[in-house]
Amino acid sequence: MAAETHVFQTKVSKLLKLLANSLYSNKEVFLRELVSNASDAIDKLRFAAIAKPELLGSDPVFSIRISADKEAGTLTVSDNGIGMTLDEANEHLGTIAQSGTEDFLEHLSADEAKNAQQIGQFGVGFYSSFIVADRVTVVSRAATAGENEAVRWESDGSGTFTSELTTRASRGTDVILHLRDEDKNFLDPWTLRETITKYSDHISTPVYLLEEKPAEEGKTPDKDWVQVNDAKALWTLPPKEVTDDQYKEFYKHLTHDWEDPLCWAHNRVEGDLEYTSLLYCPSAAPYDLYNRDLQKGLKLFVERVFIMDRADAFLPNYLRFIKGLVDTNDLPLNVSRELLQESRVAAKLKKALTRRALDMFAKLADDKDAKEKYGVFWTQFGRVLKEGIVEDPDNRKAILGLLRFATTKAGASDITVSLADYVSRMPEGQKNIYYVIANTPEAAEGSPYLEGLKKKGVEVLLLWERIDEWMMGALTEFEGHKFIPATAADLELEGVKSKTDEAEKPSETSKEEDDKAVARFKAALGEKVADVRISDRLVDSAACVVGQHDQMLTEQMRRMLEAAGQTVPEEKYTLEVNLESPLVKKALKENDPTRFSEWADVILDQALLSEQGSLKDPAGFVKRLNALLLS
Numbered sequence: 001m002a003a004e005t006h007v008f009q010t011k012v013s014k015l016l017k018l019l020a021n022s023l024y025s026n027k028e029v030f031l032r033e034l035v036s037n038a039s040d041a042i043d044k045l046r047f048a049a050i051a052k053p054e055l056l057g058s059d060p061v062f063s064i065r066i067s068a069d070k071e072a073g074t075l076t077v078s079d080n081g082i083g084m085t086l087d088e089a090n091e092h093l094g095t096i097a098q099s100g101t102e103d104f105l106e107h108l109s110a111d112e113a114k115n116a117q118q119i120g121q122f123g124v125g126f127y128s129s130f131i132v133a134d135r136v137t138v139v140s141r142a143a144t145a146g147e148n149e150a151v152r153w154e155s156d157g158s159g160t161f162t163s164e165l166t167t168r169a170s171r172g173t174d175v176i177l178h179l180r181d182e183d184k185n186f187l188d189p190w191t192l193r194e195t196i197t198k199y200s201d202h203i204s205t206p207v208y209l210l211e212e213k214p215a216e217e218g219k220t221p222d223k224d225w226v227q228v229n230d231a232k233a234l235w236t237l238p239p240k241e242v243t244d245d246q247y248k249e250f251y252k253h254l255t256h257d258w259e260d261p262l263c264w265a266h267n268r269v270e271g272d273l274e275y276t277s278l279l280y281c282p283s284a285a286p287y288d289l290y291n292r293d294l295q296k297g298l299k300l301f302v303e304r305v306f307i308m309d310r311a312d313a314f315l316p317n318y319l320r321f322i323k324g325l326v327d328t329n330d331l332p333l334n335v336s337r338e339l340l341q342e343s344r345v346a347a348k349l350k351k352a353l354t355r356r357a358l359d360m361f362a363k364l365a366d367d368k369d370a371k372e373k374y375g376v377f378w379t380q381f382g383r384v385l386k387e388g389i390v391e392d393p394d395n396r397k398a399i400l401g402l403l404r405f406a407t408t409k410a411g412a413s414d415i416t417v418s419l420a421d422y423v424s425r426m427p428e429g430q431k432n433i434y435y436v437i438a439n440t441p442e443a444a445e446g447s448p449y450l451e452g453l454k455k456k457g458v459e460v461l462l463l464w465e466r467i468d469e470w471m472m473g474a475l476t477e478f479e480g481h482k483f484i485p486a487t488a489a490d491l492e493l494e495g496v497k498s499k500t501d502e503a504e505k506p507s508e509t510s511k512e513e514d515d516k517a518v519a520r521f522k523a524a525l526g527e528k529v530a531d532v533r534i535s536d537r538l539v540d541s542a543a544c545v546v547g548q549h550d551q552m553l554t555e556q557m558r559r560m561l562e563a564a565g566q567t568v569p570e571e572k573y574t575l576e577v578n579l580e581s582p583l584v585k586k587a588l589k590e591n592d593p594t595r596f597s598e599w600a601d602v603i604l605d606q607a608l609l610s611e612q613g614s615l616k617d618p619a620g621f622v623k624r625l626n627a628l629l630l631s
């Protein structure tokens with residue numbers, strides 16, 4: 001069969017171009033990727049051989065072998081794993097399976113250095129060979145294929161590849177890199193040994209390097225395969241024996257991420273349920289965190305045998321960003337995805353691993369030296385974690401402890417306040433936790449509803465993310481303190497003693513005058529409002545609208561329901577007026593009932609505008625306002 005030429009999938013070509021144009025400070029990662037692929041291929045065969053031991057044939061001892069040929073300028077990574085057929089090579093080495101990569105490639109920025117850094121998130125995997133090679137040849141024979149059914153694949157990484165049938169004496173894969181002149185340092189025995197040792201330290205398969213033996217005088221040196229790792233899977237070691245650097249390297253091996261993880265938790269549990277878990281939190285959220293096709297889940301091992309990738313039965317959806325593995329003796333070796341869905345053991349593991357993950361974050365939050373790291377965690381994953389408040393009532397308490405907020409005291413740009421911080425600095429007499437939800441940080445911070453609370457020294461949580469409405473709807477209390485929106489009709493502030501209270505100015509008007517003012521607004525607005533009353537929450541603003549906090553729909557929720565095609569009932573608000581406001585005072589000086597009505601309408605519309613950001617009849621509002629401005 002003559003070699004056939006194929007064109008790479010468009011996104012592969014884009015990726016290869018990007019790789020060629022990006023200068024890597026750590027070019028050597030290509031070796032990690034190739035060693036990881038070789039180890040994955042061996043893991044897959046080990047698993048397949050449980051049901052079909054004959055696949056191992058006469059070659060039952062697994063190994064990865066790396067050799068350099070200085071004369072030919074090539075570096076070869078070989079394994080005796082599952083191998084590939086011709087069709088598999090065409091498919092797997094010509095396409096990218098991950099959904100997020102497409103989005104990423106479409107949104108490349110002009111900043112190449114940044115792109116190069118981010119690209120690692122997508123598991124460039126095999127294609128990273130082209131960082132150092134101007135030609136790559138793969139010779140592979142699948143474990144199920146005959147000697148003459150091997151495949152030879154080749155590409156210079158410039159848009160096409162060729163493939164054809166060839167022969168290979170035994171199953172497995174050779175990846176042969178024809179190194180660029182400037183990257184031939186990887187053929188140097190010392191560099192190679194150092195790099196390989198670093199990337200194979202934790203791998204459960206033995207990795208051998210072909211090294212020259214010291215030659216006897218006058219003789220050409222002999223070469224020998226030297227094992228460079230101890231071939232013990234990292235997670236089987238006692239945590240105390242594993243260094244931070246080893247954990248970091250292992251994370252990169254598992255995930256193909258090029259960045260260090262933010263934190264990890266390694267646990268070996270014996271007893272009723274026996275398992276070892278190694279959970280990692282990445283340092284950046286993947287592009288497709290909110291994409292339904294996100295590839296999530298842990299690697300599953302049973303009795304140290306790799307069973308499947310991305311097993312999503314072990315963590316809840318709101319922890320979908322966690323990477324890692326679980327190894328257990330309590331599941332059968334032939335467990336399938338379907339069986340996992342119904343397995344009681346899997347359900348128990350999910351419960352345990354969820355707690356482990358939340359503990360890992362709690363530790364990070366408590367670590368005084370890791371303040372910055374927790375900030376990164378919250379910025380990257382806080383929004384997803386909030387889903388857990390609604391989805392996972394059993395762990396709500398633990399998740400509540402992890403939440404961080406912007407507040408009126410910290411400011412909208414400082415999202416670092418925990419609920420415990422909030423409670424610890426509540427002024428004397430404050431019983432509840434106050435919050436406001438708006439569409440933007442600015443709108444939250446500038447909300448008129450906060451004026452009185454601020455004046456009393458009461459801190460308010462500022463919220464503006466879409467998920468917040470949903471989350472706060474599910475929350476009732478934290479350590480006995482109720483959550484109350486700043487827009488609630490009754491803020492239950494009795495008993496809050498603040499310095500400003502004592503210095504409160506006596507009202508300039510009498511009770512009768514106040515009642516009369518309220519009655520005038522009521523008469524002027526009629527059916528447009530549920531009620532009118534004097535506000536004790538406003539300081540500068542003229543008025544605001546309030547609803548019962550357990551009944552009121554915020555504007556965000558209203559829009560969400562409307563977008564979902566639901567008819568949302570008209571809501572009548574209570575108008576609260578600030579009798580100390582110069583605008584209200586001016587309005588009350590108007591004796592003509594028609595003109596006072598216009599004033600009342602403008603004041604109500606202003607209040608609605610501040611609350612909702614829009615009005616039903618904006619043109620009418622502008623007309624009335626202009627008439628008053630001109631009078």
Ligand SMILES: Nc1ncnc2c1ncn2[C@@H]1O[C@H](COP(=O)(O)OP(=O)(O)OP(=O)(O)O)[C@@H](O)[C@H]1O
Nearest residue numbers: 037038041083084092122123124125126127173256
């Ligand atoms: N040494 C190998 N033996 C057998 N198959 C291989 C080998 N190397 C690569 N492959 C096949 O090629 C596919 C693509 O490899 P690549 O490294 O690009 O991505 P991946 O490993 O699937 O993804 P990720 O890098 O995110 O894990 C693999 O999934 C595997 O099917």
